[in-house]
Amino acid sequence: MTTFETVIGLEVHLQLKTKTKIFCGCLNEFGSAPNTNVCPVCLGLPGTLPVLNRRVLEYGMKVGLALNCSINSFVKFDRKNYFYPDLPKGYQISQFDFPIAKLGFLDILVDGKEKRIGITRAHLEEDAGKLIHDTVNACTLVDYNRTGTPLIEIVSEPDLRSSQEAYDYLTGLKLILSYLNVSDCDMEKGSLRCDANVSIRPLGQIKLGTKAELKNLNSFSAVKRAIDFEVARQTTVILSGGSIVQETLLWDEAKGRTVSMRSKEQAHDYRYFPEPDLVPFIIKSDVIENMRQSLPELPQAKLSRFVSAYKLSTYDAGILIQDQSLADFFETCAKSYPDTKKIANWINGPILKEMNERKLGLTQLHLSPLNLVKLITRVEDGTISNIAAKDLLSDIVLTAKDADVLIAEKGIAQVSDDAALEKIVDELLAQNQKTVQEILSGKTTALGFLVGQAMKKTQGKANPKKLNDIFTRRLHHA
C-alpha cells in the first residue's frame, strides 16, 4: 500500500493594533456599534484617497524582522479585485510583488529536534467588512467597521508535515507575535486568523499534490482537527482511484468535517495591478537596522538566557517565557532574592493557579514582585509555614496588602519562641503519661498525637518540626 506524506502550508492573518485604520483616521476598534467607525475613505466613496498609516509599515517591519525575513527596500501596494458585499471598493488594497517582508523562517521542535519552517512572505493589506447572516429576515447585514483594519498576512512555505507541526508552528508564531506587542493575537475576536493549504503525495515524490484550502478555522485545535480530517479524506479519495480537486473547504466544527464552499468554485482571478492611489515606499537600510535593534528580546532568546543566567530548567524557563509579564515578574524577583528555582516554583505553581482560577492576567493580580519575595522569605525564616504562605498569597492577590501586614493581622506567625513551646510540651508530657510510656516502649508514632495536641494549643501557630524536636529532646532526657 502506498504511504502518503502530508504537506501543509499556513496563511496567518494578523490584525495590527494601531489606533486608527490602515488608510484613514477611523478608530481601529473591535466591538463598536455597527457602521460607526467608517468614513468616505474606508467606505470607498468616489473621490477619496487612501494614505498609509506610518505605524502599519513599522509594525509590518517588526513582524518581518522577528520572523527572520528580509525587509524589502522597495515596497508598494496593489489592488486585488473581486466583488463581495464585505468589500465596498470592489477591490482590496494588498501587496503583490513587493511585500514588506520575504524569505524568513521560524524554528519548531519536532521529536526534540529543531525543524526550520520557511516563511515565504509577509504582506500588508486591509481587512474587509463583517457580514452577518440574518436567517430570520433571509438577508445579509454588512458592518463596515472592520473595513480598513490593518492586516499582515504571513505565508509559510509548504514545509509542515503533520497537523501537530502545524499546531506547533502556530503556537510558536503566536508567541513571537505577542512579544512584539503589535496585535491582540486573539482568535476569538478574529485578530488572528488562519487558513491551511493541505495536500498529500506518495512518500518520496517531489511534485506537490493538489491542495485544498481550509478556511473557518477558529482555534489552533480546530486547525489540527481540520487537517487530520482533510488528510484522511484525501487519502480515501486517492486510494479509491479518484483525484483531488483544488477547492476551498470550510471547516464545520460542530460536525467535525470539511464542507465544499461552492460559491467560490469559479477560478480566482484577482487581476492584481499596482494601486495608483498610493505612491511606493522606500525603506532605507539604516531604518531597517534601527528597527531590528529596537525589537524586544524574543521568546527563544529569553528561554536560553533564563536557562543560562538563572540556572533554571528548560521546563521551568519554558513556562515563564509563555507570558512576558511572568518572565518580567520573575526577573524583578530574582534581583532581590537569590534562589531563582524557588521563585520559578512559586510563579509556575501557586501564582499561575491563582491566575487560572480567577481568569486574570498577572498584572491584574495585586501582587508585586517585592511582596512575593517577602512571602518567600517569611517561609524561609520560619515565620509562617509553606501551607500558610499559599493561603496568604490568595489574600494578597485579593487585597494587595503587604505580606508582613497580613501575617500580623491574621496572627498566623508561627510560635518559634522556644521557652513558650517548651512550656506547652512539658504540660502535655505531664498530662499524657500513658502516651509517654507508649513512646518510650517503642511506639514512636504516638509522638504524632502529642505534636497534634501541641498544635491545637497554639492554634496552629507552632512550627511542627520544632515541636517534634522539643518533644524528642524532652522524652530522651526525661
Place this chain on the structure above:
Amino acid sequence: MTSDANIISFKKRDEMITRETVNYISGLAKLHINEVQAQKFAGDLEAILHYVEKLNSLDVSQVKPTSHVLDMENVFRDDTVKPSLSQEQALAFSVEKLNGAYKVPKVIE
C-alpha cells in the same frame, strides 16, 4: 492565495483578444454586455494592445521601471484618530438598512 493568482498577461505578440476573452473579463467585472458589444470590444482591445505593443521596440534597458506616475515616495499619515461619520450618515448611502447595518441580498457561503 496570492501565489496562484494570475495577472492577465498579454505575452504573445500574436495573441488575439477573442470574444471569449471579453466575455470572461466582463464576467469578472460584473458588466453585462451583448454579443455585438463583445465583438466590438474584442476588436477595440486588440487594436489598443497592438498600439501599446509598439513600446516593445524601444530599448528600455537603461530605464528605471515605473511603479507610479508620480515621482514621489513615502507619503504617510500619523496614527491619529479623525472623526468618523455617524451611523446615520454612513447608512444614508444604503438602498436598504437594518439594525444599523447595510442590508444586502443573502450571500450564500
